[in-house]
Amino acid sequence: MYSIGVAAERSGVTIETIRYYEREGIVSKPDRTSAGHRIYSDDGIARLRFVKRCRDLGFPIPEAKSLLSLTDGSQTSCSSACAIAEEQRGLVRNKIADLKRMETELSELIGQCPDSEDTCPILEDLLSS
């Protein structure tokens, strides 16, 4: 059993964020010592790591919560997990497409950068488009 500080270190989730996850019901409330300090089991820490990994993969909190709750379900839940992951991959791909469009347009702007002397093509471009 570990203190919140140790749990933070082992899970990669900061103390403040652990408390936030608890408040929001993303992870269940841990036991407390007689003085009111939180104590975490290996399992509790594993669940924190699970949420962290989900977040690193870009899953929104509600999806992370759903995935976590699927871990103690039956095998029928696996297809749900896959569906959530595919949905997420779709969102990520859309974001990539958006950002690539931005990069292209930024490069076009930058390409015509300090060229003439009395006008700024980049600012002109932003003003007129």
Place this chain on the structure above:
Amino acid sequence: MYSIGVAAERSGVTIETIRYYEREGIVSKPDRTSAGHRIYSDDGIARLRFVKRCRDLGFPIPEAKSLLSLTDGSQTSCSSACAIAEEQRGLVRNKIADLKRMETELSELIGQCPDSEDTCPILEDLLSS
């Protein structure tokens, strides 16, 4: 001269957002009618469109504000504009790299999806990593 509704339509910025930009000092306060309604010139609308275009390119509000204020500067400001744009392109590229990493990892998860019957590889993976 146009009402805020028309300005919103022509600039692509919603009414609420126009008022927000004004409150935050991103665009200057427009004149008012005797009844207190905002009135916009073509120039004011152009500035709203400028901010919108910056935002669409991913520039944060402070950068959009800087770029906008550069538009009435001298030609020396052009190099500043370019620097801001290059900085922004760097940020966009970093985001793309992050998202591509996510996509790869998500694809790895999805790839091993409904395979066996009694365990869910995707959930196992998230739990153990």
Place this chain on the structure above:
DNA sequence: CTACAACCTGTAGTAACTACAGGAGCAAGC
């Protein structure tokens, strides 16, 4: 027994909007 670190609760701040609530003005039709 005294520091000092780690913990506690509760609140406020972040980015960039978005969504009301509650009220006033304006144009058209009767």
Place this chain on the structure above:
DNA sequence: GCTTGCTCCTGTAGTTACTACAGGTTGTAG
């Protein structure tokens, strides 16, 4: 002249996922 309904006004609260205190208690090492 009056009602209907649209647009406008201000001001405040909500969104996402945290992060950063303030102010107080507990646990530990010397």
